[in-house]
Amino acid sequence: MTAPRARALLAALAIALGTAAGRAQPPPADAAPRVVVGAKKFTENAILAELMAQVLETYAGAAVERTFNLAGTQVAFDGLRSGAIDLYAEYTGTGLRNILGDSETPGGAAAVYALVSETFRRRFALEWLAPFGFDNTYVLLLTAERADALGITRLSDLAAHPLRYGMSHEFLARPDGMPGLRRVYRLDEATTVGMEHDLAFQALADGAIDVSDGYSTDAKIVAFDLRVLADDRHFFPPYQAAPLARADLLTRVPDAAAALRLLAGRIDAEAMRRLNFAVEAERRAPAAVAADFLRELGLSSRTVAPPARAETFWGLLWQRRWVTLQLTGQHLLLTGVAVLAATLIGLPLGIAASRRPALATLALSGAGIAQTIPSIALLAFMLPLFGIGVRPAIAALFLYGLLPILRNTVAGLRGVDAQLIEVGRGLGMRARDLLWRVELPLAAPVMLAGIRTAAVISVGTATLAAFVGAGGLGDPIVTGLSITDTNLVLCGALPAALLAMAVDGALYGVERLATPRGLQAR
């Protein structure tokens, strides 16, 4: 199946299920230009994406499609370049370090912004729009109580006090982390201990440590009432958040730039922390948080915001029932297309391979190698070839499904009693008759078991498809992991597990049906 057709099918299914759910995306008007907003798989990026999506819907008349939960910078960036998404929120420091690979930071925030804008426009035809107004960089944190008691407001105040530093392992190791900080702020005396990020917040609250590192917009800064120290010597590189868009979007949707400019400079770090807090701690949906914030800014939003997430697992499961149904549909479609393709290729290839040992070795080792690639890596390999969305997911699932189908087809056909084949030849059967009347019926149970294995593997692996924007039941798993909401993770994992069992059971039934009666009688 071609990718556009797969996508069209998926869209049709999503609309059918979404209408039933009563919370479909706003139906695109005929004239409305289609805009795909992407988001990396963390809360802040999803909120920023929602904000951009909603202003585009309201002020640029766009029909917005949301492709959230992308696995990381590389995936989002590749998606943007390939045109699978039109824009997402990126950080200037990330653009500089991770995408351009520059290790030097030129001057302050404005210089970095100017450098990435210029380079991205020239090299990638991508536009950095006006920043949102906050800088999500490393910060050092103290409890408000301790900071006030010691009179510490800036990083340069730290050197005067003997403090206990509990830092994340990464921060201790990075040259632009603790080692540089010691040099620039003269913290030679500081005693440090490495610890997990989440534990560090608790340790700060308990008074076990005095200082820890974090990101400036981390919701936990609000939750634990922490004080952010000013980086008065500009040690940390700037990570200004801004919309990063394809240049062609701005020409294709003339009002897009103006709509996005409504957000320029309107979100400071404090506001961003609050928004992150609302999603992570108050369990509200990014779309709802974004809509409220737009109203706070005096803007309007057409988006019908979903309610806050239910607190209990069963409540959440019930609340998400229609979404889950829709995601299950996407999930089944992904795996169905992939397994069907693997079957259509795997069966004939397996039949050919069962006759030619050299081909069998080649095909089985090829498929075997694909199988040994970790699934997330295989998905990553598909990105340059297929962009993001449904296509790379189906391609990866297809490759995973190929081995069990191939292997069982070859094994099933080779397992057919050689004497029966000779009898068939002796009776005057042609190779074709032998295949259809003797070999395939006798090998069918083994071959179908291969398809069943492929389908079950595929249903499980397809949860990772959410990382490349293909949706499915992996969506709540990825979101749940990023905001540490186990119930939300379970809302994806449980249906996925049930789906795998159901698929297994259904295909087992097919296998029984396809087993010739004469073989069952034994």
Add this chain to the structure above:
Amino acid sequence: MIELEGVRKVYRDGFVALHGLTLRVEAGTTLALVGPSGCGKTTTIKLINRLLEPSQGRVRVDGRDLATLDPIALRRGMGWVVQEGGLFPHLSAQDNVEVLPRLLGWPAGRRAARAHALLALVGLDPAVHAARYPAQLSGGQRQRVGLARALAADPPILLMDEPFGALDPLTRRRLQEEFRGLQARLNKTVVLVTHDVDEACRLADRIAVLDAGRLLQIGTPAALRAAPASDFVAAFLAESPCHP
């Protein structure tokens, strides 16, 4: 009439299965190929339906060189019976018998009528056994179905490779008797491979004794017994009392 002329068969691994075999089977008669394991008797029968090709020499049926004939059409004109019937386990007795009629494109009604008639001919009740799968039949019943299958398209030639070899002595004896009765009526040209001299004596008009890929002697059971060409033939025949 089947003729082998100077047929030599060398397998890919270099094993010489037949060293220039020449023999003839007259139309409407039964020839038994006997000899110890590995003597070349199964190789010989497979050369006749071209499951194997001779390395040298010629095989002719009714005067026509097999090498010039389409192997598929050739095989469809020869019934092929193997040990234990060689039935397809996923097909019922009737469907097994119908394999060749189906390949020949007979209409369903004709196929079914033929299958039922043949099952009755080999002593099975079609109403009871036609729908049974091989796993639901006894060894003797499977062998009968195998014979019915070989007769399905009424071939003038029957090739039988150890057809009764896997049966218990009583069943074997009864099937041999029935086959003798059938052969008297059907008048096929039969080549029968067996390691059982007794069976050869009962069923065959002539017996060919093979050893190590060579024909030691060929003749009627009585002629062989009266004048064995070698000690080997004499010893081989002595294994069985041979009461035709």
